[in-house]
Amino acid sequence: MITRYTATLLLALGLTASASAQSTYFFPGTPAASFDPAVPTPEQFLGYPIGSHYTRTDQIVAYLRELDRVSDKVSLRVIGNTFEERPQVVATITAPQHQQNLAGLQQARRALIDPKLAAPDYRKLPVVVSLNFGVHGNESSSSEAALLLAYYLTASTAPETKQWLEQAVITIDPLENPDGRDRASHWFDQNKSWPNPTDPLDREHTEAWPGGRTNHFYTDLNRDWLALTQPESRARMAFFHEWYPNVMIDFHEMGTNGTYYFEPSKPFSTENDLIPRATYEVLNVHLAKYFAKALDNLGSLYWTKEQFDNLSPIYGSTYPDFQGGVGITFEVGSSRGLAQEGSNGVVTFPFTIRNHVATGLATVRGAVEEKDLYLRHQRDFFTSALTDARKFPTKAYVFGNAQDETLTNRFLTLLLQHKIEVHALSKTVTLDNQEFQAGKAYVVPTSQPQYRVVHSLFEELTAFHDSVFYDVTGWSQAHAYGLAVSKRKNIALVQGAPVAAPAVLTGSVRGGQSSYAYLLPWSDYNAPRALVALQRAGVTAKVSFKPFRAGAANQSTDFGYGTLVIPVAAQKLPADSVFQVVSRVSRQHHVTFTGVGTGFSLGGIDLGSNNVRTVPETKAALLVGTGTNASEVGEAWFVASQQLGLPLSRLEVSNFGRAPLGRYNSIVLVGGSYTALDKPAVDKLRRWVQEGGTLVTLKNASEWAIKQGIVKEKLLIPAHGGWADTTALAEAMAEARPPAPRATQRPKPELPFTRRTDFVTQDQEGTRAIAGSIYRADVDVTNPIAFGLTSRQLYVFRNGTTFLRPSRNPYATVAQYTPTPLVSGYVSHNNLRQIRNSAAVVVSKVGTGRVVLFADDPNFRHYWHGTSRLFVNALLLGPLLNLPEGPAAIAAEEE
DSSP states (O other): OOOHHHHHHHHHHHHHOOHHHHHHHHSTTOOGGGBOTTSOOHHHHHSSOTTSSOOOHHHHHHHHHHHHHHOTTEEEEEEEEOTTOOEEEEEEEOOHHHHTTHHHHHHHTHHHHOTTSOOOOGGGSOEEEEEEEOSSTTOTHHHHHHHHHHHHHHHBOOHHHHHHHHHEEEEEESOSOHHHHHHHHHHHHHTOOSSOOOOTTSGGGSOOTTOSSSOTTOOOGGGOTTTOOSHHHHHHHHHHHHHOOSEEEEEEEEOTTOOEEOSOOSTTTTBOTTSOHHIIIIIHHHHHHHHHHHHHHHTOOOBOSSSOOBSSTTSTTTGGGGGTSEEEEEEEEOOSSSEEEETTEEEEHHHHHHHHHHHHHHHHHHHHHTHHHHHHHHHHHHHHHHHHHHHSSOOEEEEEOTTOHHHHHHHHHHHHHTTOOOEEEOSOEEETTEEEOTTSEEEEESSSTTHHHHHHHHOOOOOOSOSOOSSOSOOOHHHHHTOEEEEESOOTTTEEEEOSSOOOOOOEEETSOOSSEEEEOTTSTTHHHHHHHHHHTTOOOEEESSOEEESOTTSOEEEOTTOEEEESTTOSSOHHHHHHHHHHHHHHHTOEEEEESOSOOSEEOOTTSTTEEEOOOOOEEEEESTTBOHHHHHHHHHIIIIIIOOOEEEEEGGGGGGOOGGGOSEEEEOSBOOTTSOHHHHHHHHHHHHTTOEEEEETHHHHHHHHTTSSOOOBSSOSTTOOSSHHHHHHHHHHTSOOOOSSTTSOOOOOHHHHHHHSOOHHHHHHHTEEEEEEEEEEOTTSGGGTTOOOSEEEEEEOSOOOBOOOSSTTTEEEEEEEEEEEEEEEOHHHHHHHTTOEEEEEEEETTEEEEEESSOTTGGGTOHHHHHHHHHHHHHGGGOOOOOOHHHHHHHHO
16 A cells, blocks of 8 residues: 555655666666666656656657657657647557568468468467557656656666567557647646645646547547547557557546556456457456566555446457457556545656556566567457458348448448448348349448458447446447348448448539529538538528429429439529539539439429528527536537538537627537526527527436526436435346356346445446446428438447427427337346337427437537527528417317
8 A cells, every 4th residue: 555655755866867767667677777768768858857747749659759760679660640730649669670570570460360371370460569658648647657658668678678678669658638638737737736735636637628539629539449430540540550559558547546457357248259268368367467477576566356337349458359459458546747646546647657667567577578478469359350250140230321321431431441341332232122223232241351340340249248338239330320221141232342431522513503402402411511612702692491393304303302402593693603602512512413404303392482491590509617517518619610510609508698699699508507697697598599590409408407496308217327315226236236147157136235336326226237338219200300310220339327208289299209229238127128118319399499408418429410400490490490380289289
């Protein structure tokens, strides 16, 4: 245990030590003379001892560049850039002779991942160890440890280190999240004191909203390995597939009261059945012995096998498991500042760094000493993938949407980024009552080395060994994209040529310049972005509330709900300029307009109908700041910025009272707490809606709007995961007990009290009982909020307990959960009963305005494209929505 006295000494050491003393502290038992003096220590280069200051990203990159300059063991590479234009770098450290042949080593290692190639000579292959730091930017000790580990591996002249570099290629990603890292380091450095307060409530230890955990758009990059929505993730994935690491470590921090966590994780309950048991029971266990010894030598406490999650490939510590390697999470009790009091005494920044350095070196040692085991496992892993695929009844997945080539192409791109084998569809076919067109649909065979990732991207999962989870239990990207998918038991019917690269989509104006109008289907994923671009260029656009047929009689086209109509004569711009804008927008956003010479349709409404309405330019605001859910704020901001190209005003909740709401026609409230909005602020918002504004609310913000009386819709149960009565809570707790063992080797059930105290409190159990799962809803595609969707079946992601009652107005419930809604993931029986037939999206008329209430987060983690369309429509088309009213709604209004 670290006493207060010991911790104070350690902090003093970190603040005042010489380079030699620092080496003694961080590398105990290693003589200072064993380091090459030509290689500068981090302290010598930076000018301060590691652990006395939070190192900025530019300084970290600069130090690694210096190691690259002075040593032939190091090569530094920029693999990408962040939204804030910080470089992503990876340092590769290995023996000089390997540095001259990195591409050759990568090619030789292909025999490990391609079962068609002959087995390699394992003695000649290096083991690849990937050490990754700081995916959560405010878990800052990890990147400091990266500097020390890079120094040790470069400067050490010990025979053991020489052997490591001859037998291994070690990659160090010191900054998985550069933007979040700098947000956090600036906070800690700006708020440090002399002497430093250890009070947990001191400002240094209580980061302001949104904190430094996430990237620019508040995305948790540690949950983006499967979806690849962020540039940091895509660059990292491309680098990963160059090497396919055998051992990959993700360095994290946990709460100050924690000690140190490393795997193995909890057997079975948080492990994926697709992964060979050897990964968990052999590879993890072998390495754990090295970690334990390293921490034992320091006298540091640690724990294993109790928590955290190896269930899905969304994490940096689990994705390697799906690639024949072993991924491992390290978590150290955090100082979150230079020193902070905890239940184990005062935790200091140098102490947390030293623990990570010790386990980092232990990783390299274990991987080299067990090299043959890890290399052979990877070869066996990809060979067994083919065996498992042959046993699996589904032999191929066919996907695509001819009406939305953009989203189809995006999903194809995702598959190729994961190195998945994809084939073009050889002919147009109808499968499961869905038409898949040749050239606009694709086939993914399951019999391929990446079978396990294919399964994860397409399949549902509803059977689990446990019922308490660390994160989501439904992660299928095929459901998230909302594309038509068919599972086939016979691949021969539709499989065509393999796809090497995604199609290059181009836009055009079919028919050339028109003197009358241009039409754009709303079904294309990029159509909303095109609308915003047109409006920002000064072009007036209309939207069709009913379908029609237009074009020459022998070449007519059906245009669906939401089709954009760009009339030429009604513009402020001359006809030539309108055509130039439409042409530019078509090329930039890869959409196809159709020019028509008449407003007289071949079927359906004409272009001059009252059902073709002018779309006002969107002026939107998003409430942000303390109390709001930062992730959901980032998701809405990302949709506006990256998906729509729409300037979105982010209003601090604390500034809402003085905000001139008249400049906005749409306001978004994501999940969170809005208690900071007092009665005058709520009245101000209510008046704005009544006077024609569109309020969009997500999750418990919808509950808040109902409770404040802004809308007259109803909830099914109390807000914030509450329960209608204690019986419901007791039932949920009972359901969360582990099921009976499925085989003799399964662990025996634990006592309920043990389980509750291990993971979550009773107050949290309600939310945990909807463990990030996927549900089926029926959506009204004729409602403007659902324009662009081509199927009434909608997949919705849920991870909260907001339950909306369907509206009494029959036209107001946009999407409603089906009687059997669960598709994939875990949910308690009690919550599933509440979800059945409840509303997913409701529109409520308020005066001349409206409120669009989402029970869930439609933009979840940037990849739930099926429901994000509804959010986009609420922003862009919401101001046009004037609900008709049925008799029940009129009666309710009169009440």
